[in-house]
Amino acid sequence: MVGDVVDRCPTGIVGFDRLCGGGFVRNSDNLVIGGPGSGKSTFLLQFLYNGATKYAENGLYCSFEPDIVDTLNDAQNHGWDFSRLSEEGKISFMRFAPQTSIDDLKKELTTMISKNNVRRICFDPISVLALGLSDQGKIRQTIFDLSALMKRMRVTTLFVDESLENDGMTRIVDGDWTKTDILTFLSDSVTILYDSGIAGVGDRAVRITKMRRTAHERKAIGFSIKDSGIEVYGVGATRG
Ligand SMILES: Nc1ncnc2c1ncn2[C@@H]1O[C@H](COP(=O)(O)OP(=O)(O)OP(=O)(O)O)[C@@H](O)[C@H]1O
Ligand SMILES: [Mg+2]
16 A cells, blocks of 8 residues: 555455455454354464465464364364474464463463564454453453563464354443453454354455554455355455
């Protein structure tokens, strides 16, 4: 983009990078929200895989799920050979128990990021970290600490947050904010993945609701998940 001096961290998902001036802002923290099966983990894995294979940037995938075998099998189905990248030290996987303290988390992350020269990091899903925390203040502080550490270490961060409503926006439960809604205010960007699940694969859409320092597309744009991964359609293009 002419005149854009902001350093970008491309996802390598061409149609997505086009929506936001070439990708996420380097060293920023970014939120990816969506309902079950909306493609959150696929987006993250594709971001890391492209980082390692196209942009020579090492990645770290942090999971709070019981095990990440399913996730890796899914990736394998898309032809993304994470076992090879892992052997080569380009991508690492860490699994944290939900009750892991923020101090332990920060210590382990710091070690791993330095040791493996990590430039891209994903937390899937970050909401698990909030489960053990009693109030919004503590959640805010924890996420803020984590984001600040990632920025100091010059890493581009993607946080996944789940939305039950599957449209990513109807998040108010009984008139109250859900525990991790605060993230939408703290994060440098918010990307919502929609899947109405009513009329098949063409139903999927992505919308960037916020990206600091970026003149981004504001409309929801259709995408599909194929064998090769996520493919975002061109702005104004018809669904394929
Ligand atoms: N090869 C493929 N072709 C088409 N669609 C696929 C393919 N592989 C996966 N999918 C779709 O991707 C969806 C899974 O996406 P993903 O696991 O990234 O979602 P998620 O948002 O992380 O879900 P969860 O909330 O359960 O973690 C599946 O439900 C399926 O519809
Ligand atoms: Mg997932």
